[in-house]
Structure formats: structure tokens, C-alpha cells
Amino acid sequence: MSLIEGLSGLNAASEQLSVLGKNIANSATVGYKSASVDFTNVLASHLNSANSGMSTQTGGGVLASNVTQSFSQGAISKNTSPLNAAISGQGMFVLKDPVLGNTVYTRNGQFTENSTGYLVNGSGYKVLDITGTAIQLPVSPNDVSPTSTQTxxxxxxxxxxxxxxxxxxxxxxxxxxxxxxxxxxxxxxxxxxxxxxxxxxxxxxxxxxxxxxxxxxxxxxxxxxxxxxxxxxxxxxxxxxxxxxxxxxxxxxxxxxxxxxxxxxxxxxxxxxxxxxxxxxxxxxxxxxxxxxxAGTDYGYLNSMAIDTEGNIVGTYSDGSTYTLAQIGVAMIPSNTGLKQVGNDTWMQTSKSGVPVIAAANSLGRGTIVGSALEDSNVNQTTDMVALLAAQQAYQASAQVVKIENQIYQTLIGMNG
Known part of the structure; x- marks a missing residue:
């Protein structure tokens, strides 16, 4: 059985090394959530004749039973991009995959305006508002304030x-x-x-x-x-x-x-x-x-945009007027750990996550939005580097078990000859 136990140790340590490697590689990825591996021991049983045929359970190896993500808050860093956004607190941004039509969720608020005015992330997914509708912003030269007049x-x-x-x-x-x-x-x-x-x-x-x-x-x-x-x-x-x-x-x-x-x-x-x-x-x-x-007045043309704490995208116009162009939606997920990671810094709803509910930021337990800012990865590099060393030692130790067990088997085979 030791050979099997050693192989299980190799597999478990390999899985942990993979997870830790992903964490460290994504330590600078916006909105990335670190992961950890849950281990469980595998039990083997045999009959104990001295104990009236009752089975006895012994350790039979280790199993990487689950990979769990930590959705703890990452640090928020300010920048100069007016359409970047970070959530301080609970909730996720809601995106629509324009190709597959799937609704996905993210903490990565690296948003920009595409050529047709839609607010999108780096993969071209459209950002949804509080009603679940894709946000479309004004595009020049038709970026005239709805409140301005011409006289x-x-x-x-x-x-x-x-x-x-x-x-x-x-x-x-x-x-x-x-x-x-x-x-x-x-x-x-x-x-x-x-x-x-x-x-x-x-x-x-x-x-x-x-x-x-x-x-x-x-x-x-x-x-x-x-x-x-x-x-x-x-x-x-x-x-x-x-x-x-x-x-x-x-x-x-x-x-x-x-x-x-x-x-x-x-x-x-x-x-x-x-x-x-x-x-x-x-x-x-x-x-x-x-x-x-x-004095005559003229149309006000869009000069700048900014995002407030409730996710409102507010336009400031050349005539001094302001106007709320859209409001970014924030989804509350009943169970973040039940989400399915699908790449591109996004997750999808599953039966274990519950049904997400979209509404405005700073409402019903949702966090506030910080404009011109991004949420950093929550990876703790120091902790993961120490864990990486431990995982490496576990891998090497399991490899030694396999090596020694193989030598024992070779000895036994040689005795038969």
C-alpha cells in the first residue's frame, strides 16, 4: 500500500504546487482571488481476525479534495482612468459575454468605452447596469448634454x-x-x-x-x-x-x-x-x-466622466452642466465559494452559488464603488512562498516514499529469482 500512498502524496503536492503557482503568477492581476487546496486522508480497511472479524481503518493516502478561493477584500489602488472602478465591500460587477451570451461576474473593474459607446472590460464583455442592461455611453460627435439648450x-x-x-x-x-x-x-x-x-x-x-x-x-x-x-x-x-x-x-x-x-x-x-x-x-x-x-447658450459637449460611490457614471459638459449617464450594477452572490471560475477574471453562477441579485452599489449590504481605482489581487506572496516551500518538501518526501517502496519491490522480485 505504501506505493499507492506515496503516489497520492505526489498528486496532492502537485495540485498544491499548481494552485500556489497560480496565486503567485496572479499576484499583480486586478481583482484576482487567491486559492488554497483542501486535503483529506483516504482510509483503507482490513479484517482484524483477532477482533472477531471487525474491520480496522488505517491511513491509505491523501487526497486533494477541493480547491477553495478566498474572496477577501484586496487593496484598492487609485489611478487616473475615469472609467476604472473598484468595489469596496461585498458584491461583484456584472458582465455579458457578447459571443456566448453568458452573464458572468468579476471584481476586475478595468473598464473602457469601446467604439460604439459600450462600457466593456478588457475581453470586450459588456458591463451591465442596475437593471441588467448593457451600459452605452455617449460617443463623439453626438455627446451633447441632454440638459443643455441652444439660444x-x-x-x-x-x-x-x-x-x-x-x-x-x-x-x-x-x-x-x-x-x-x-x-x-x-x-x-x-x-x-x-x-x-x-x-x-x-x-x-x-x-x-x-x-x-x-x-x-x-x-x-x-x-x-x-x-x-x-x-x-x-x-x-x-x-x-x-x-x-x-x-x-x-x-x-x-x-x-x-x-x-x-x-x-x-x-x-x-x-x-x-x-x-x-x-x-x-x-x-x-x-x-x-x-x-x-446672452445666448450653446449645447454642452461632454468633457469628462467620473464614477461616484453608488456607481453612477456622471458626465461633465462644456457648459458646466452634469448629467448621470448610467449606473453600474453590483450583484450580491449568496455564496461566493459556490461560483464557477471561467477565466478572464470572471465567475459564473451555479446551483451552489445561489441566484445573484443585481442592484445599486451601497444598498442592501453591497459595497461602495471607488471610481478611478482598481482592486488589487488578494494574494499574500509571503504566505504563498512559504507554503510553496512546504509543498515542494512534501512532493520530494512523497517521491522518496515511492522511490524506497520501488526498491523494496525490486528486492522482493530479486528474491524470487
Whole structure:
């Protein structure tokens, strides 16, 4: 029987060496869980004639009965990858194998966004949210904040003084010179620059005036008595509303009563530089009131993402807004040791593990999530190196048993000869 016992010792020690070798090899593998071998002795029995035929059990060798993984918490290391995540406490990330369609579980949170926006691990498995749905994130150039809007900036230009003969007003790149020889009231000056379109020139203004006459209307007398030059900027103009304040100061009732306002609306979304208006020849010598009435807004484009303690992936946009894009699911496993290891740092559910339940982190016993971080392997290299030496000695000792037993058998065979 000693030969069999020695062989069992070799097999058991070999299994332990294999497990310890895997532990040491994966000491730097993210989320790796160390394993250990459970041993049990094998009993042999023989009849004891001196004891009325009762059998006696004796040691018959050793058996590596089970390989058990330790799901203790590994250290958490911070990094600069915004979509990396670690679980501090109980639970596992949930992944979907895109090829086989299997749902698997992992503690390795090395996640990235693939070309189609899905959050995936290094093997291309899709990360699932709290509802069990694959997480898909925004992809440029369609990464616009759902909460942002686009509006046009509106400036107000208000004329409060008459324009003397041969006076000029330059309004956003378009210059008007009063060549009529008579004074134009503030209302007439305002009318000259009301109803214009972006890019207007003397030609387009004259054509629009002629079209109005042909349609039964009349040309603006002020426009026909002056000369335009230049090109209007990226604005359209309509009749505006008299402002209450100017440059933060309250306007007097007299100024408000005399003001002839124009609303200048930009063609481009978002904040703009206020329209430039200058003049020469106003009777009072003052330039018109020019200020931004409402600043425009633009779409906010995704600048960065981060993961909070509850697994929310929060996007920060160029307009300063934030928005929760998704929430990473965390599965509670009734029995971690009942899971089946399937490679790629993942496990699968079995009848011994129980049915995993997916929900949000930091709920119902689940751990919290640490963003821009990873869980280190929980392998204790010092312990495993010492155990490796012991396993090596056990292997060598069992080999000696086999060697000596073989020599005994050879001696017995030689005696028969």
C-alpha cells in the first residue's frame, strides 16, 4: 500500500504546487482571488481476525479534495482612468459575454468605452447596469448634454439723439451716412437699422426697398436719403424693448422715453461679442446705448466622466452642466465559494452559488464603488512562498516514499529469482 500512498502524496503536492503557482503568477492581476487546496486522508480497511472479524481503518493516502478561493477584500489602488472602478465591500460587477451570451461576474473593474459607446472590460464583455442592461455611453460627435439648450444672444441698441446732416453711424460693420442735408430723428435712425438681415449691403437693402415698393408699399424715406457701405455682421434686427438699465445703472425716465430701441439677434448659437455701434454727428454728441439683453447658450459637449460611490457614471459638459449617464450594477452572490471560475477574471453562477441579485452599489449590504481605482489581487506572496516551500518538501518526501517502496519491490522480485 505504501506505493499507492506515496503516489497520492505526489498528486496532492502537485495540485498544491499548481494552485500556489497560480496565486503567485496572479499576484499583480486586478481583482484576482487567491486559492488554497483542501486535503483529506483516504482510509483503507482490513479484517482484524483477532477482533472477531471487525474491520480496522488505517491511513491509505491523501487526497486533494477541493480547491477553495478566498474572496477577501484586496487593496484598492487609485489611478487616473475615469472609467476604472473598484468595489469596496461585498458584491461583484456584472458582465455579458457578447459571443456566448453568458452573464458572468468579476471584481476586475478595468473598464473602457469601446467604439460604439459600450462600457466593456478588457475581453470586450459588456458591463451591465442596475437593471441588467448593457451600459452605452455617449460617443463623439453626438455627446451633447441632454440638459443643455441652444439660444441666440440678443443685444439691445437704443438711439436717443438726432443725427445731424452728414453724420454717420456704423452698426455692426454696416455704415450709414446721412446725405440728405436734414437732421434725422432718433426714431428715423432706429428705423434705418431695423429689419436688416445678416450680411446686408447697400445692394441687398436697395433691392428689398424696391421690392416693397413693387408690392404696394413705400420705401423708407430715411434709407433713400443716405448712403450705405460695408456689410452687416452675423445679426438680424427687429424692433426692440427699451432697457431699464444701462451698464448696471438705472436709466432716467426721460432717457427711457426718448430711446428708440432695436433688438439685434445673432445667427449663431451661444454667447457672442456685443455688437459694435459707433457714430459721428449726433446732435448731443453721445453714442447710442448698446448692451447684451440676453446672452445666448450653446449645447454642452461632454468633457469628462467620473464614477461616484453608488456607481453612477456622471458626465461633465462644456457648459458646466452634469448629467448621470448610467449606473453600474453590483450583484450580491449568496455564496461566493459556490461560483464557477471561467477565466478572464470572471465567475459564473451555479446551483451552489445561489441566484445573484443585481442592484445599486451601497444598498442592501453591497459595497461602495471607488471610481478611478482598481482592486488589487488578494494574494499574500509571503504566505504563498512559504507554503510553496512546504509543498515542494512534501512532493520530494512523497517521491522518496515511492522511490524506497520501488526498491523494496525490486528486492522482493530479486528474491524470487
Amino acid at each position: 441666440y444672444q440678443v443685444d439691445t441698441v437704443a438711439f436717443t439723439s438726432s443725427l445731424s446732416p452728414y453724420g454717420t453711424v456704423t452698426f455692426g460693420g454696416l455704415t450709414y451716412t446721412n446725405t440728405d442735408g436734414s437732421t434725422l430723428t432718433a426714431a428715423e435712425v432706429a428705423a434705418i437699422f431695423t429689419g436688416l438681415s445678416a450680411g446686408d449691403t447697400s445692394t441687398t437693402i436697395a433691392a428689398r426697398s424696391a421690392a416693397a415698393v413693387a408690392a404696394g408699399g413705400s420705401a423708407n424715406a430715411a434709407i433713400s436719403s443716405g448712403i450705405f457701405s460695408g456689410v452687416l455682421g452675423n445679426f438680424n434686427t427687429t424692433t426692440g424693448t427699451v432697457p431699464d438699465t444701462y451698464l448696471g445703472m438705472q436709466l432716467s425716465a426721460a432717457t427711457q422715453a426718448s430711446a428708440q430701441p432695436i433688438a439685434v439677434t445673432y445667427d449663431s448659437y451661444g454667447p457672442q461679442t456685443t455688437i459694435s455701434v459707433s457714430s459721428s454727428g449726433f446732435l448731443t454728441g453721445s453714442d447710442p446705448i448698446v448692451e447684451t439683453t440676453t
